[in-house]
Amino acid sequence: MxxxxxxxxxxxxxxxxxxxxxxxxxxxxxxxxxxxxxxxxxxxxxxxxxxxxxxxxxxxxxxxxxxxxxxxxxxxxxxxxxxxxxxxxxxxxxxxxxxxxxxxxxxxxxxxxxxxxxxxxxxxxxxxxDYLYSVGSLSTLAGKKLDGKRNHINKFKKLYSFEYEKITASNIPDCKDILEKWCIQRNYTESDSLIAERKANLDLLENYESLELEGAIIKVDGVPQAFTIGEQLSSDTVVIHIEKANAEIHGLYPLINQQFLANQWSHMEYVNREQDLGLEGLRKAKLSYNPASFVEKYTVELC
Structure with missing residues (x-):
């Protein structure tokens, strides 16, 4: 050759x-x-x-x-x-x-x-x-298998008021602030992977408009406390790139997940929420949302 x-x-x-x-x-x-x-x-x-x-x-x-x-x-x-x-x-x-x-x-x-x-x-x-979910399922949280997620959101709504905002250039600083607090809570400077994740997330935020992304912020009692960003991955699937929230606010993660899909992705069939990287806690959390299927992946070597 x-x-x-x-x-x-x-x-x-x-x-x-x-x-x-x-x-x-x-x-x-x-x-x-x-x-x-x-x-x-x-x-x-x-x-x-x-x-x-x-x-x-x-x-x-x-x-x-x-x-x-x-x-x-x-x-x-x-x-x-x-x-x-x-x-x-x-x-x-x-x-x-x-x-x-x-x-x-x-x-x-x-x-x-x-x-x-x-x-x-x-x-x-x-x-x-990758964990693949039905957008219809996660945007409504209907059905017995997702009772727990609905209950978390209902408890949140009893305790707090919230506002949903689309991400624009004007509230990117709020996203950076949420990200920084998330990283500090996890002592990111002691973890190479978290240092890398922080940089990757900042690179995305600083190029948000050029990357043509969709995102949302949740304000809790008037204070930005969570944000998420995704985009269309294929003809029928959206992928979530980032989802960061104040973990001390019970129900905030299920809320922003549900709200983002309901407000901005209801026209898509599936949502890809990426992999669990073999982390036991992350695997348990992703399975708890009742995935529709998996995007299986393989390592390949030619003979």
Missing amino acids: QTITLKISEITIDDKQIFDRYLRLSDLRVSELNFTNFFMWRDYYKISYSVVNDFLCIMSVMESGVPFCFFPIGDYKRIDELKCTLYIMREHFAEMGWNFVMKRVSTQQLSILETLGLCFKSGEDRDNF
């Missing part, structure tokens, strides 16, 4: 149009596969990208950890070009002295890989499964 030198670029805010064009072609429900996610986590995961055979190839080369790439993103009907792209990416990894590993590969992408006639092995990545 002829050696192809890849033009590898770091992500900047100006790349949104490029990413969006390819991501619309694939129409996947995977939480990572949107420009906002790649942009806000670009420094932590050391994200770079290259366009190969009109497929978007995204790589992560962290200082610690195994270099990996995402499954190429583009028009999956172009089977021959996709197969060639995978070979080129494998060759690039070999030239760098890395094992060719693809992570966060969805079930849909895995089935496409199976049609290419390539030898590969795959392993389930349960900690990174």
Whole structure:
């Protein structure tokens, strides 16, 4: 095979149009596969990208950890070009002295890989499964399984008054203040992951309008106490990027979750609330909202 030198670029805010064009072609429900996610986590995961055979190839080369790439993103009907792209990416990894590993590969992408006639092995990545919920269910909290969530919200409403506001440039400072208090409550300076999360969230807030996001703030008794931000992920699914609230106010998290979907996303069928990262408490919390299904993901290596 002829050696192809890849033009590898770091992500900047100006790349949104490029990413969006390819991501619309694939129409996947995977939480990572949107420009906002790649942009806000670009420094932590050391994200770079290259366009190969009109497929978007995204790589992560962290200082610690195994270099990996995402499954190429583009028009999956172009089977021959996709197969060639995978070979080129494998060759690039070999030239760098890395094992060719693809992570966060969805079930849909895995089935496409199976049609290419390539030898590969795959392993389930349960900690990174996305939780997919019915927007109708979480926006109304109807049904016995969500009794507890309704009760939390009803208790909140008895104790407090609240206002719901869409996020605009004028209240971004309120979001930053809520975020900072959330981080301080968790002693973020003692945790590398929380330091990275704080920076990713600030990068998103500082580029809120350029990223074309939707968000909301909840004021409790006149004071901003929670905010959430999301965007359309696929043709029928919204993804929630950030949800931060004062945990000392009982029922505030269920309230902002329900209000955001009811006010701004009722036209969508599903909401992707991302993964639990294998954290026991987070897994329990996400399961308590009665997910409709999971977006399964796999780690793949070509033979």
